[in-house]
Amino acid sequence: MNDLADRFFAAVSRGDEATLTELYAPDALIWHNDDGQEQTVTENLRVLRWLSRTLDDMRYEDIRRHRLPDGFAQQHVLRATLPGHGPLEVPASLFVRVVDERISRIDEYVDSAATRPLRAPAAHPREH
Template sequence: MDDDKFDVAARFFHAVETGNIDEVARIYAPQARIWHNFSRRVQTVEENLKVLRWMDRKLPGRRYEVTRRLSIPGGFMQQHVVRGTLADGTDFAMPACVVCLVEDGRITSLEEYLDPAQAAVLSA
């Protein structure tokens, strides 16, 4: 069972890294709920895919350095550092954590925790 959850995690973050938004959409359950600590609001899948498209433009070639991935009841928790290079050539590194629930091989809930001050440089 843990292997299934970890397979979903690996496929999801690979799709996010490579900007494969269609694959991200397939991994999300249709009614998945995505929540972020900085906004404290729930996004729909479509809203989240829009953000991921924006992120792909702002930080192309980004990679997720996984520092920890654990099985939790019904899903997984992952800590990682998002790394990349900004348009001005500056290195970017932002620690983050996600808690995901998985059913039938699809993410039904994703909670993301990160420092919005670090993420703000992407909007500059």
């Protein structure tokens, strides 16, 4: 389970969609506490792609991982630099369900106050 988790978070940090697609079950769902919505793999990969392009030096630190009967739970702090803003620190907890060695569901709890700079207009420059 640790290998799967390590591969997953490394792929997120690198923006490695091919590895993420491999690690997700095709029908996986990703839920976030800050909007109460479930995302499909395709929707989640779009967000992760945006994060990897938007943030500099994105990394997971202060990791605490716990094995669960059907997967794992992880607490961490996502640290990065948001251009035009500066350092970003987002405490989070994820509950990850694994079926047949692939991620079938993630329930993610983030500190929504810490993600506020990501929703600011400066984080979403208009494309011309």
